[in-house]
Amino acid sequence: MAPEDGPKIILESMKEAGINFVTSLPDFNLAKLIELVDGDPEIKHVALCREEEGIGLCTGAYMGGKTTAIIMQNGGFLNSCNGLTTTALNFNIPMLLMIYYAGDIGDEGFSTLGSVTEPVLSGLGIRYYVLRKMDEIKNTIKGATLLATDSRRPVAVLLTKNVLGTRR
Amino acid sequence: MKRVDCLKAIAEETGDALAICTVGGAAAEWNAIRPGDGNFRCRTLGLVSSIATGLALALPNRRIVAIDGDGALLMNACGLPTLARQSPANLIYLLFDNGIYEASGLRSTATKAGADLIAMAKGAGVKNACWASSVEDFMEELKSSVTRKAFSMIAAKTERGIEYLKSWRRLPSFQHGEVENGFRFMRYIEKTEEIRVVPLPGPRN
Amino acid sequence: MTRYDCLKGIASEVGQSLVITIGGGGSTEWGAVRPGEGNMRVRTLGLVQSIALGLALSLPKRQILAVDGDGALLMNLCALPTLAREKPDNLIYMVFDNGMYEASGLIKTATGVCADLIQIARGAGIKEAMWAPSLEDFRDKVVTSMEKRKFAFIGARVESGPEYIKQFKKLPRFDVSEVESVYRMMRYIEKTEGISVVPPPGPRN
Numbered sequence: 234m235a236p237e238d239g240p241k242i243i244l245e246s247m248k249e250a251g252i253n254f255v256t257s258l259p260d261f262n263l264a265k266l267i268e269l270v271d272g273d274p275e276i277k278h279v280a281l282c283r284e285e286e287g288i289g290l291c292t293g294a295y296m297g298g299k300t301t302a303i304i305m306q307n308g309g310f311l312n313s314c315n316g317l318t319t320t321a322l323n324f325n326i327p328m329l330l331m332i333y334y335a336g337d338i339g340d341e342g343f344s345t346l347g348s349v350t351e352p353v354l355s356g357l358g359i360r361y362y363v364l365r366k367m368d369e370i371k372n373t374i375k376g377a378t379l380l381a382t383d384s385r386r387p388v389a390v391l392l393t394k395n396v397l398g399t400r401r
Numbered sequence: 402m403k404r405v406d407c408l409k410a411i412a413e414e415t416g417d418a419l420a421i422c423t424v425g426g427a428a429a430e431w432n433a434i435r436p437g438d439g440n441f442r443c444r445t446l447g448l449v450s451s452i453a454t455g456l457a458l459a460l461p462n463r464r465i466v467a468i469d470g471d472g473a474l475l476m477n478a479c480g481l482p483t484l485a486r487q488s489p490a491n492l493i494y495l496l497f498d499n500g501i502y503e504a505s506g507l508r509s510t511a512t513k514a515g516a517d518l519i520a521m522a523k524g525a526g527v528k529n530a531c532w533a534s535s536v537e538d539f540m541e542e543l544k545s546s547v548t549r550k551a552f553s554m555i556a557a558k559t560e561r562g563i564e565y566l567k568s569w570r571r572l573p574s575f576q577h578g579e580v581e582n583g584f585r586f587m588r589y590i591e592k593t594e595e596i597r598v599v600p601l602p603g604p605r606n
Numbered sequence: 607m608t609r610y611d612c613l614k615g616i617a618s619e620v621g622q623s624l625v626i627t628i629g630g631g632g633s634t635e636w637g638a639v640r641p642g643e644g645n646m647r648v649r650t651l652g653l654v655q656s657i658a659l660g661l662a663l664s665l666p667k668r669q670i671l672a673v674d675g676d677g678a679l680l681m682n683l684c685a686l687p688t689l690a691r692e693k694p695d696n697l698i699y700m701v702f703d704n705g706m707y708e709a710s711g712l713i714k715t716a717t718g719v720c721a722d723l724i725q726i727a728r729g730a731g732i733k734e735a736m737w738a739p740s741l742e743d744f745r746d747k748v749v750t751s752m753e754k755r756k757f758a759f760i761g762a763r764v765e766s767g768p769e770y771i772k773q774f775k776k777l778p779r780f781d782v783s784e785v786e787s788v789y790r791m792m793r794y795i796e797k798t799e800g801i802s803v804v805p806p807p808g809p810r811n
Binding site (some may be wrong): 254277279280281282285286287288289290291292293294295296297298299301315316319320323324325382383391 | 626646648649650652653654655656657658659660661662663664665670682684685688691692720777785786788789790792795799802803805808
Binding site for chain 3 (some may be wrong): 403475476477478479483485486511512514515516517518519520522523524525526594604
């Protein structure tokens with residue numbers, strides 16, 4: 234499995250996990266994945282202007298019977314904290330948070346953002362799994378989606394450049 | 402219309418104005434055109450208008466220019482009514498709308514799908530808000546804004562795409578990191594405004 | 607014109623529509639004029655339109671109504687261009703603009719000073735956005751949109767203030783907590799749509 238195939242495998246895994254409603258806001262490293270999601274006829278994709286909207290959209294779509302995910306950068310995750318707390322956590326709404334991990338080990342220019350990401354997820358009580366290996370993509374995404382459904386809470390998967398095929 | 406040509410016009414017309422600039426290409430180009438400590442590089446998408454408003458209210462006698470992009474403004478459209486309520490007379494807000502998230506993978510923003518940021522600004526209560534249709538027009542509007550002495554917002558639809566992206570990626574990198582840039586910016590304000598911004602550190606221990 | 611009268615005017619027309627309301631006076635009043643399982647009260651200021659949009663997109667045959675306020679909408683203007691891009695024909699979005707943060711101390715919002723929400727929405731690309739100048743017109747707009755299955759974005763400027771608040775505080779309290787109300791709504795959706803929303807718990811161990 235070559236890292237360039239990462240976005241394709243991530244999308245396949247999301248679909249195998251049953252995800253059929255996706256909201257997104259781009260990061261450079263997520264562009265390929267979002268493009269694939271956007272072009273997939275089996276997934277309804279909504280492009281956002283601010284990430285917190287995505288928490289609301291996923292909540293509404295969940296109530297309408299969809300299995301949902303939001304694709305965003307970790308800066309966008311920080312933008313969503315109120316919506317995550319007072320809507321998703323408060324009402325027991327499951328959703329998969331696909332978060333690009335800017336400032337991860339080996340990245341440049343986002344170290345502050347990187348350093349607060351995991352503590353904030355923990356602080357909100359959101360369980361998270363860091364994806365660094367290609368051969369773990371499928372199990373992690375499917376497992377995280379199942380965990381979200383079972384725990385009735387958002388669950389996060391932190392996507393790194395290793396699996397997005399953007400490590401230079 | 403190229404953003405870089407409009408930025409040259411800004412540098413010409415606004416002299417030693419303090420500039421708050423969004424991330425990505427605009428910051429790289431502005432830095433190349435008007436290097437120096439009077440430029441603050443905002444790192445939070447959407448906060449250019451808020452930071453610039455705060456600064457303009459704190460320094461009412463200083464010209465402030467805000468340089469923002471469509472993706473960033475869309476992220477904090479809530480800032481528009483706040484900006485309209487305050488309307489600092491010493492602030493000129495310049496918006497470059499290329500319809501894409503230029504630095505994050507070239508995907509379309511909502512302006513590509515029909516959102517009109519100047520119409521939204523007017524709706525929010527900004528009185529002097531307009532689109533510039535050419536670089537000359539941009540220059541004219543900018544000149545009137547400088548003489549008007551009332552809060553103004555000028556927007557321009559600018560070139561997009563991978564070729565343009567490559568052109569600004571070749572520009573020289575910044576001389577200082579963003580944190581040092583922040584301190585240099587504040588020291589520059591202290592010097593030119595003859596005020597104290599950053600207090601002395603606490604007593605020696 | 608008051609929000610209560612507007613809501614009372616449409617309550618008997620909405621049938622089995624699912625109704626997403628912002629917390630505070632709007633949800634109390636709606637709960638009084640149309641109690642039942644098809645109502646959700648939102649806790650996050652600004653997310654009414656996003657939740658309603660998500661629901662409308664996932665249940666395209668069901669009529670969805672959203673009841674929002676100016677303070678809440680101003681908190682998430684970013685969602686307007688998103689709404690403009692989707693515009694599902696089974697969604698009617700209503701915003702009651704009283705120019706103040708009614709539930710948080712009656713302080714003026716930006717619409718009480720300078721902002722025009724309908725103009726902002728149009729700027730964002732929602733050409734259908736309109737003010738309803740009277741009770742009759744409000745009811746008419748809602749009923750027509752439901753009949754014709756057309757997306758609608760309706761604003762109503764309404765009165766509020768200390769006296770008004772006293773009135774809606776006298777309305778009956780909710781019969782169940784907000785969390786239970788969401789479960790109840792999801793079961794109601796399951797029953798009326800013939801779909802599964804909340805799967806049964808995992809296997810016993």
